Amino acid sequence: MHGRHSHHLARTSLKSPIEQKGSEMIDQTHQSTTMQAITMKRAGSADRLTLSEVPTPVPDPGDLLVRIHAATVTRGDVVMRKMPKLVARLFGERPRTIPGYEYAGVVESLGSRAEGYTVGDRVFGTTSGLRQGSYAEYIAVPANGMVVSIPEGVGFGEAAPVPVGAMAAFDFLCLGGAGERSRVLINGASGSVGTFAVQIAKHLGSHVTGVAGSSNVELVAALGADDVIDYTKDDPVNSGRIFDVIFDAVGKTSEKQMNHLLAEGGRFVTTKARRRETRKSLLAVRDLLASGAITPVVDRTYALAEVTEAHRHVEQGHKRGNILIRIDG
Known part of the structure; x- marks a missing residue:
């Protein structure tokens, strides 16, 4: 599959079996110990983004393990990809092997002290401050962090571009x-x-x-x-x-x-000014999404294996709206 040109308002393109079956619970016994992810060991060109098999994260007691269905490529992703780790730390950023700033997916399992969600809940959020980014099949995120539920009737492809x-x-x-x-x-x-x-x-x-x-x-x-x-x-x-x-x-x-x-x-x-993300703002834009006041514009959609191509497109500086990454597993 090659990156598809869309140039449309998304409503929505990424429906998964879990969305189609309502609140059907996920069988955690079949969860794999490894997952597909995009990794990058050193800063540089988009060619350094590699599709790899890595260990599936194990959620801490206060975490949700989220099965990611959609992510995005933002200008910020491109900037961070080029930024040496030392420089990133000077700017207060946490360098990581798996990039990606935003995601939408389904709660696969919960840590022993995670509250507010149940297995099968559809969620979206940012990866700011986390050890891992969103270019992966799974991510562990704090249940009380930058994650909220996806409004009913909104798909993964519509929710994923909203947080950033x-x-x-x-x-x-x-x-x-x-x-x-x-x-x-x-x-x-x-x-x-x-x-x-x-x-x-x-x-x-x-x-x-x-x-x-x-x-x-x-x-x-x-x-x-x-x-x-x-x-x-x-x-x-x-x-x-x-x-x-x-x-x-x-x-x-x-x-x-x-x-x-x-x-x-x-x-x-x-946007050159730095700002601190808050859950209050994430909830505010979630409400705007739920009411239909905002709908993301989707330029192109790529598979996880095509993240390099997606980065190159964003790097050209002429994307319209958002670039989606499908992570169907």
């Missing part, structure tokens, strides 16, 4: 003070964070102007943007418009460049 992109969009828009009748400019409105930001800003009642290239103008408008600036034809810096919030969802501008477009008391926010 939607949480970043939500947190930065809230930091910028976006709300009812706010004039919001979103730079990079066709990427993962940007496509979620357009939808969330509209949900908050803002007037949204998105910035995108010619090939993505229609997509951004379809997501609800009131205006779209085609940066290949018009420079948003010279637009002469005034905004209450400017959100650079791709980290390519600066407050100094954009300051003259801000209204008095307006705020510039950018």
